[in-house]
Amino acid sequence: MEERIYLDHAAAMPVHPGVARFCRQFPDGFAGNPSTIYREGLQAQEAVATARERVAALVGTSAPDSIIFTSGATESNNIAIRGAALRNRKFGKRVVASATEHISVLNPAKDIQKGGFALTLAPVDRFGTIDLDALAAAVTPGTVITSIHHANNEIGTIQPIREVSAIVHEQGGLLHVDATDAAGRIPIDVERDGIDLLTLSGNQLGGPDGVGALYIRPGVRVQPVLVGGGQERGLRPGTENVFAIACMGEAARLAGEEMAGESKRLAAIRDRLIAGITGIEEAYLTGHPEERLPHHASFRFSRIEGESIQLAMDMLGIAVATGSACTSRTLEASHVLLAIGLAHAEAHGSMVATLGRRNSMDEVPRIVGAVGETVKRLRAITPL
Amino acid sequence: MADQIGYSQKVMEHFMNPHNVGVIENPDGYGKVGNPVCGDIMEIFIKVKDDVIEDIRFRTFGCGSAIATSSMVTDMARGKTLEEALKITRDDVATELEGLPPKKMHCSNLAADALHAAIEDYREKQKKE
Structure with missing residues (x-):
């Protein structure tokens, strides 16, 4: 056979063998809750903090607090689109996304139309590259958030994110980039590329399923989708998935290295x-x-x-x-x-x-x- | 079926080695169903003698279940009288294939329709002669 x-x-x-080796150091997971101050809690807190630094380093930010951990790319995309649009609705009620975004971007963008937001889908050319002139026309002064993926999962096309960023920021709105498929494969630098919100998947970096991250540029305001105990700056309440987060951190470190x-x-x-x-x-x-x-x-x-x-x-x-x-x-x-x-x-x-x-x-x-x-x-x- | 997405062994057998593939030149009846938007197109050719389906062939563009149902329905109809063949339903084809995933029951289970269309075509032609 x-x-x-x-x-x-x-x-x-599949989980990267180096990540699997790392995960095996914690066969019982982490005993403590990161919100507590005794030793077990502090150990869990430290594991999450280390993972945050590693993910931050992969995407080129020196501010680890700009990373929040989520359950995956779908949740990150939902928090980015809904959370940023709703929190900043005074700026304007238009959302722009490329026509080839993943369904976990398109659906929240469509869904908030019920809340009075308008959605414009920006076209791509025959290679799947965003049409920058059409994007410039679509992004109006009241466009609160524009979501353009770094690269497409079905056709592999990489978008000119820096040019996109210039267009979006000229009108004063926010740029969200779904980097699920690009992270760990091509260099990403949220500073250089001018990205305000960035989605990452743990699994797509070689880590476990069920964990993801969202980068939120310091100063950018986002409201939570879930409300609860205030973890992850209130944006992702619920006790942290410490084991998966730690493993995602190691995946991010290895991805950057390799x-x-x-x-x-x-x-x-x-x-x-x-x-x-x-x-x-x-x-x-x-x-x-x-x-x-x-x-x-x-x-x-x-x-x-x-x-x-x-x-x-x-x-x-x-x-x-x-x-x-x-x-x-x-x-x-x-x-x-x-x-x-x-x-x-x-x-x-x-x-x-x-x-x-x-x-x-x-x-x-x-x-x-x-x-x-x-x-x-x-x-x-x-x-x- | 326990597995909602996967196919039965029987479907895979017919998919990998479909029976009765091909074209009949000057068929007595011809039926074509489906369209490119839905993603399944099937055509069935029949040769009829004394009201019995003597030969039957098909060609299909479509997914695994589209190909397997085409293969199965042609097996089922071969040697049957037109009356008997008209009684073959989509559900009969699915049952013979040991079931189809639920979402495939409607979209990719058009083979019985193609068979019926071929029989109708034959009967229309008979009327004209």
Whole structure:
């Protein structure tokens, strides 16, 4: 039996072995509650403080208190959008987001329309890059918050965040950046890039599930989504998930340390994959050919459907993702693929491969071969 | 089904090795259902002799259940009279496949409809002759 090849790191990452080693130092977790002042409590407090410093360092801020820990990227995105929009509503009641944001940004942005906010979705070009002129027109003087992801999970395109920041700040509003897919893969510097709020996922850094973080620039006001005991500056009440937070901190430290080398290694594999797969008949790269995440290769194939591709690849021992409607909860075509201008039939035939630590260059021929076999098999059945 | 998303063994067998794939030149009946927006398109070709489905072929663009249901319905209809074949329902196809995930029951279970459309087409043609 051939080894499995896992190519869906954007969906879930295995815990980094270094993080696992770190976590094993605390087989019983942390005994104390960080809100207490006896020794066990102080130990827990210190573990959270260390994690905060490590996450802060990864995103280029010297103010650890600007990081709050959450249950994951979805919660961070909710606090950023709802919390900042509601707290600063006097500034204005317009929210702007790119059309290709993750659903955990789009849904809170849509939801606060019920509270009288207006939402503008800013378009992207055929590579998925935000249209800066259209963004400049969309961000009006009353735009309280603009949310643009650092990079897209389905097509891998990296956004020109510094240019986006200049446009947003010219009108005086806030910029939120969902860096779930970019953090640990490309350098992020909230100071240099002019970011007011930044979302991070613990798992996407190689840490455990169920933990994330939100950077909030000092001075930026945000109101809580949950109310309770006042932990995490009142923005994320509830006793801290100390064990997961500590492990996320270690993941952030390792990600920062290994990013340059690992990203270079993965980009070389990615480029070989792209060259091999786009050599298949009627196979096309989706997303930007150069400005893309180092671990991300995404494609579409004419006349065949993505879930079938995913299933057939699984049978060949390879786990890939698809933006196919058939695999989504809503059974709707991917909003990202429609936003880059694909027709519905084209959007159905997508396949996404996201690489991780365990992948190697040696796997490329088997992956390309499996894709070729799958495409051939499904094209033999298609009426299109 | 315990697993709400995953497919049964039977579905995977038909998906990996679909039966009756292909085209019948000059078919006696032809049915096509679905559209590119929903992501499933199926076409079924039938050859009829003495009111019995003598040969049946399909081609499908769609997800795993779309392909498996097409394969299954063609197996079920082969050798049946038109009357019997018209009684095959979407639920019958799903049952034969040992169930489909709930969300697939409607969107990707159009194979029985394609079969019925092919039979209707055959009957329309008979009327004209």
